[in-house]
Structure formats: structure tokens, C-alpha cells
Amino acid sequence: MSTLEKLQTRCVIIGGGPAGMMAGYLLARAGVPVAVLEKHGDFNRDFRGDTIHPSTLELMHELGLLDEFLKQPHQEVRELRGVINGQTVPIADFTRLPTRCKFIAFMPQWDFLNFLSSHAKRFRTFQLLMQTEVVDLLIENERVIGVRAKTPRGEIELRADLVIGADGRHSTTHTRAGFKLHEFGVPIDVLWMRISKKQDDPEQSFGFFQHGKLLVLLDRGDYWQCGFVIPKGGFGEIKARGLPQFQNDIATFAGFLRDRVPELSDWSKIKLLTVQINRLRDWCREGLLCIGDAAHAMSPAGGVGINLAIQDAVATANLLAEKLRSGPVTVDDLRKVQARREWPTRLIQRVQVFIHHWAVTGRASGGRNSLPFVVRLLKWFPSLRQLPARFIGLGPRPEHFHSPTTV
Ligand SMILES: Cc1cc2nc3c(=O)[nH]c(=O)nc-3n(C[C@H](O)[C@H](O)[C@H](O)COP(=O)(O)OP(=O)(O)OC[C@H]3O[C@@H](n4cnc5c(N)ncnc54)[C@H](O)[C@@H]3O)c2cc1C
Known part of the structure; x- marks a missing residue:
């Protein structure tokens, strides 16, 4: 024992x-x-x-x-951009934050x-x-x-x-x-998967929005970590539509991935993360x-x-x-x-x-070919991009280190 x-x-x-x-x-x-x-x-x-x-x-x-x-x-x-219904739009500008590093490090x-x-x-x-x-x-x-x-x-x-x-x-x-x-009820889940990256792929952006759906790509050097936002409980339906349809969905968001979506050759490569x-x-x-x-x-x-x-x-x-x-x-x-x-x-x-509600009701991507009003404001008035930058980059009440140090 x-x-x-x-x-x-x-x-x-x-x-x-x-x-x-x-x-x-x-x-x-x-x-x-x-x-x-x-x-x-x-x-x-x-x-x-x-x-x-x-x-x-x-x-x-x-x-x-x-x-x-x-x-x-x-x-x-230094600047977060989103691709909304095919249009690249600036969302947050970190370059004027009152911090030493005016960027997000991925x-x-x-x-x-x-x-x-x-x-x-x-x-x-x-x-x-x-x-x-x-x-x-x-x-x-x-x-x-x-x-x-x-x-x-x-x-x-x-x-x-x-x-x-x-x-x-x-x-x-x-x-x-x-x-x-x-x-708090959350109406979304995320499908998490990897797709290889090529040198001439576009730079990392905030996400690809299309008619109430969202694809996020995180640059991990030689591959993209992809997060595809789906309605909560919707994975069964996506599976029922079949893998080729799903691959096509991903390629519709980020066209440059079309030649690589076949890498998602098996549902085991696609993980459901509950939010x-x-x-x-x-x-x-x-x-x-x-x-x-x-x-x-x-x-x-x-x-x-x-x-x-x-x-x-x-x-x-x-x-x-x-x-x-x-x-x-x-x-x-x-x-x-x-x-x-x-x-x-x-x-x-x-x-x-609020963002979840906005995303699932499709308001995050505006009408079929238009941009949501808030995003249009960010496009027209560059200085407004500092507000999301502050919220995302610093957050409310940022903490500073002042505990004792023995070294
Ligand atoms: C799909 C998804 C994507 C996300 N992407 C982002 C993003 O890009 N940026 C961002 O800022 N946030 C993101 N988040 C949120 C972020 O992951 C969390 O808010 C953050 O990780 C919280 O950190 P934490 O240290 O509190 O917990 P965690 O990061 O969850 O760490 C908890 C640790 O505890 C360990 N652990 C658990 N149980 C035990 C146990 N019983 N005994 C010992 N160890 C244990 C786990 O293995 C883990 O290492 C994402 C969340 C999800 C769901």
C-alpha cells in the first residue's frame, strides 16, 4: 500500500x-x-x-x-483589422497607447x-x-x-x-x-483547428466576419490556428452537412486558404471548444x-x-x-x-x-454588402480607434506591479 x-x-x-x-x-x-x-x-x-x-x-x-x-x-x-464581408477595416489602433509597447504581441x-x-x-x-x-x-x-x-x-x-x-x-x-x-448564457461555441501557413499569406487580422459568422486566425509561425465561431449546439448540424461543405465554408471566409482546407480531412482534426x-x-x-x-x-x-x-x-x-x-x-x-x-x-x-449578441444576430457584419455603423465610424474617424485599443490593450483598471521584491 x-x-x-x-x-x-x-x-x-x-x-x-x-x-x-x-x-x-x-x-x-x-x-x-x-x-x-x-x-x-x-x-x-x-x-x-x-x-x-x-x-x-x-x-x-x-x-x-x-x-x-x-x-x-x-x-x-499595432493595428487590429477585421475583414467584414470582404472589406478590410481598421478596428483598433494601439500606436498611441501610453505604454512602452504600443502593440499586442502574439x-x-x-x-x-x-x-x-x-x-x-x-x-x-x-x-x-x-x-x-x-x-x-x-x-x-x-x-x-x-x-x-x-x-x-x-x-x-x-x-x-x-x-x-x-x-x-x-x-x-x-x-x-x-x-x-x-x-451568463452564451450563444456561441468555437471550432478549433489548424491549417498550414504559406509565406505569402496575408498578415494576421482580428477576424473574418460574414453575415453573422466569424473566423479567427492566429499566426503560429508555420500554421494558422483557426477558430470558427458557430451557434451553440450547432456542431451536429455542421457535421450532418458534411466535411466538403465545411471546408468550403472556411474557404469562403479566407479565400487564400482554399488550397489548404483539404487538410481538414477528418472531423477528429476539428475540436469543439465550448464557450x-x-x-x-x-x-x-x-x-x-x-x-x-x-x-x-x-x-x-x-x-x-x-x-x-x-x-x-x-x-x-x-x-x-x-x-x-x-x-x-x-x-x-x-x-x-x-x-x-x-x-x-x-x-x-x-x-x-453584448459582442456575442451582436455576432449571432448578424449585426457584427452589417447588411449583405455594407458595414455596421460602429465600424463605419471607426473607418471615418481614425482617432476613435484608440477607444477599442484602450479597452482591449489595457482594459479597465490596469494593474501595476508594487509587491515587495527580495531579489
Ligand atoms: C476557444 C477560446 C479561445 C480563447 N482565446 C483567447 C485569446 O486569444 N486571448 C485571450 O486573452 N483569451 C482567450 N481566451 C480566454 C482565455 O483562454 C482565458 O481567459 C485564460 O486562459 C484564463 O487564464 P487562467 O490562468 O485563469 O486559466 P487557464 O488558462 O484555463 O489555466 C488553468 C490551468 O489550470 C490547470 N488545471 C486545471 N485543473 C487543474 C487541477 N485540478 N489541478 C492542477 N491543475 C489544473 C490547467 O491545465 C491549466 O493549465 C480564449 C478562450 C477560449 C475558450
């Missing part, structure tokens, strides 16, 4: 996504002993977005990591997470346990005192003064904690705080979820690191994180719900 290994640290973070890795990095940097537990063996997963926003790049600068970060392979997008998320973890590992207070899946919370007298996790070596119990749930939109942490979740928007009523209880998608699942609309998750992590470190260095924090301390991050989250989720 295998024995249960018991370990102890100051802070356990469940999940090594953007929220968890950034919180782990910042807390370790502040001298807080921290262990990040990630259920996968690496960060190489397809379904993550790739956008690193100007506010995150500003943080990288504040942390002294920017120059090295920008040496990683990435694309810099970088595969695994490169971003590997970068962050390699820097975090330089702090002796940091531990990253891969292939470690949290299966339960340890609760004593109503206080969360740690986690139980499965590892290739058997089960472990890891006790801590604080557990941070950063385990994303399918979080088990908030379910185990008994938190109430408010679900959710939800938010916890309470993000914390004694000994536990949820951040990122675990506290508020974000839709891909606007590509802002990663940034928001990182902002939560920064606020967590800013508000808790000092106290956590010497011992536990109270639930009132944890509530300060929710109080700081809740309204930006609410605002962004409200905009995402």
Missing part, C-alpha cells in the same frame, strides 16, 4: 495557466514560499489564446523582463508560460509541480488548509496558509469550495481565493481573458504578498482582491455578452 506524502508550504496555487504562473512568479519574487500545481506535463496545449497585451508587456517592463521577453519569437500587431501561450516559469524557478521560494492534479481541498473547521493531489508517484497532501484556485474555466476548486456560480461566461459570487473563503477564469470564465471575444487573468494575479500579489511573507492572511484580506478586480471583470463580461 502506498503512503500518502505530506508536504507544507505558505501558498499553494492550483493551475499553471496565465493567472497561476504570474501569481506564482510574483509571490515567489516577494519571498513567499509558493508551489504551483499543474495537472499537465507541459504547457503545450492548443486551446489557449496567444495574445499578450500592452498592459502585460508594461508589467514585463516593470519586472525588468521585457527585453528578454521580446527576444522570444512573436508577432507585433506568442504561443506555451512559450509565454515557459518563459515565466523559467524566471520563477530562479527564486528559491518557487516550486512548480507538473503532472500534479488537485483532486480535493483539505478543509478543517471551515478553513481551507491545503489540497490533495494526484501525481505519477502517488497522492500527496500539500498544506498551506493560502490556497489560490487558478484552475481555469473548468475549475474543480470552486465546486469543492461550494462557491455559488452565476452563469462559457460565468462569475463567482464570492471569490474567497477562509484560506482560499479564486482568480482568473476560475473566478470568472471569459469568452474569447475581444481576446482579453489572458490579460484579465494576469491582472488578477498582479492585484493578488500587490495586496497579499507582504502579509503572506510572515504568515496567513484573513478572509478580509482576500476580499480586497475581489473588491479590486470585480468591477473590471463585470464590465468586460458585459461587453463580451
Whole structure:
């Protein structure tokens, strides 16, 4: 019979996504002993977005990591354009943002997470346990005192003064904690697939809109990561129409892909990603705080979820690191994180719900050959393009790093 290994640290973070890795990095940097537990063996997963926003790049600068970060392979997008009913239109202009980097960096998320973890590992207070899946919370007298996790070596119990749930939109942490979740109906899902890229393909754009449908292409060097927005529950109908019809649909959006859509030769190459928007009523209880998608699942609309998750992590470190260095924090301390991050989250989720409605009712693509009024305004008045740039690039209430540093 295998024995249960018991370990102890100051802070356990469940999940090594953007929220968890950034919180782990910042807390370790502040001298807080921290262990990040990630259920996968690496960060190489397809379904993550790739956008690193100007506010995150500003943080990288504040942390002294920017120059090295920008040496990683990435694309810099200074203006987001959309292709609406065949017309290319400007949507957001980042060049006048009050930040050091006036662009969105598109970088595969695994490169971003590997970068962050390699820097975090330089702090002796940091531990990253891969292939470690949290299966339960340890609760004593109503206080969360740690986690139980499965590892290739058997089960472990890891006790801590604080557990941070950063385990994303399918979080088990908030379910185990008994938190109430408010679900917002989402009328869309996304089909996720790869198509190879050629050198003379056009530059990355915001997306291809056509009569209420949307195709997003993320440049991943030698291939396009494609996201095709479909009505929720509509995959069955798409399958029933057959693969050639689906290939043709994709080629109708982005004609330059027509010679390569046959690469989608099998339905197994097309993954259905369910989109959710939800938010916890309470993000914390004694000994536990949820951040990122675990506290508020974000839709891909606007590509802002990663940034928001990182902002939560920064606020967590800013508000808790000092106290956590010497011992536990109270639930009132944890509530300060929710109080700081809740309204930006609410605002962004409200905009995402609006975008979904706009997209499924077909208003995002205007009439058959016309552009929606808002898009026409952006075309006529270039200075207006700074507004979406601010919302997407910085977000409401951008956080700045001011937790303590021990290095
Ligand atoms: C189809 C789609 C496309 C998107 N595209 C974009 C985009 O382009 N730009 C953008 O900004 N946002 C995008 N988003 C939203 C974005 O992915 C999320 O908002 C963001 O990833 C949230 O980060 P997170 O760290 O909170 O959670 P996640 O990125 O989900 O990370 C959670 C981590 O926890 C781990 N984990 C889960 N359970 C456990 C467990 N029990 N034990 C241990 N580890 C666990 C997971 O393996 C994962 O690594 C997209 C979302 C969807 C659905």
C-alpha cells in the first residue's frame, strides 16, 4: 500500500495557466514560499489564446523582463483589422497607447508560460509541480488548509496558509469550495483547428466576419490556428452537412486558404471548444481565493481573458504578498482582491455578452454588402480607434506591479 506524502508550504496555487504562473512568479519574487500545481506535463496545449497585451508587456517592463521577453519569437500587431464581408477595416489602433509597447504581441501561450516559469524557478521560494492534479481541498473547521493531489508517484497532501484556485474555466476548486456560480448564457461555441501557413499569406487580422459568422486566425509561425465561431449546439448540424461543405465554408471566409482546407480531412482534426461566461459570487473563503477564469470564465471575444487573468494575479500579489511573507492572511484580506478586480471583470463580461449578441444576430457584419455603423465610424474617424485599443490593450483598471521584491 502506498503512503500518502505530506508536504507544507505558505501558498499553494492550483493551475499553471496565465493567472497561476504570474501569481506564482510574483509571490515567489516577494519571498513567499509558493508551489504551483499543474495537472499537465507541459504547457503545450492548443486551446489557449496567444495574445499578450500592452498592459502585460508594461508589467514585463516593470519586472525588468521585457527585453528578454521580446527576444522570444512573436508577432507585433499595432493595428487590429477585421475583414467584414470582404472589406478590410481598421478596428483598433494601439500606436498611441501610453505604454512602452504600443502593440499586442502574439506568442504561443506555451512559450509565454515557459518563459515565466523559467524566471520563477530562479527564486528559491518557487516550486512548480507538473503532472500534479488537485483532486480535493483539505478543509478543517471551515478553513481551507491545503489540497490533495494526484501525481505519477502517488497522492500527496500539500498544506498551506493560502490556497489560490487558478484552475481555469473548468475549475474543480470552486465546486469543492461550494462557491455559488452565476452563469451568463452564451450563444456561441468555437471550432478549433489548424491549417498550414504559406509565406505569402496575408498578415494576421482580428477576424473574418460574414453575415453573422466569424473566423479567427492566429499566426503560429508555420500554421494558422483557426477558430470558427458557430451557434451553440450547432456542431451536429455542421457535421450532418458534411466535411466538403465545411471546408468550403472556411474557404469562403479566407479565400487564400482554399488550397489548404483539404487538410481538414477528418472531423477528429476539428475540436469543439465550448464557450462559457460565468462569475463567482464570492471569490474567497477562509484560506482560499479564486482568480482568473476560475473566478470568472471569459469568452474569447475581444481576446482579453489572458490579460484579465494576469491582472488578477498582479492585484493578488500587490495586496497579499507582504502579509503572506510572515504568515496567513484573513478572509478580509482576500476580499480586497475581489473588491479590486470585480468591477473590471463585470464590465468586460458585459461587453463580451453584448459582442456575442451582436455576432449571432448578424449585426457584427452589417447588411449583405455594407458595414455596421460602429465600424463605419471607426473607418471615418481614425482617432476613435484608440477607444477599442484602450479597452482591449489595457482594459479597465490596469494593474501595476508594487509587491515587495527580495531579489
Ligand atoms: C476557444 C477560446 C479561445 C480563447 N482565446 C483567447 C485569446 O486569444 N486571448 C485571450 O486573452 N483569451 C482567450 N481566451 C480566454 C482565455 O483562454 C482565458 O481567459 C485564460 O486562459 C484564463 O487564464 P487562467 O490562468 O485563469 O486559466 P487557464 O488558462 O484555463 O489555466 C488553468 C490551468 O489550470 C490547470 N488545471 C486545471 N485543473 C487543474 C487541477 N485540478 N489541478 C492542477 N491543475 C489544473 C490547467 O491545465 C491549466 O493549465 C480564449 C478562450 C477560449 C475558450
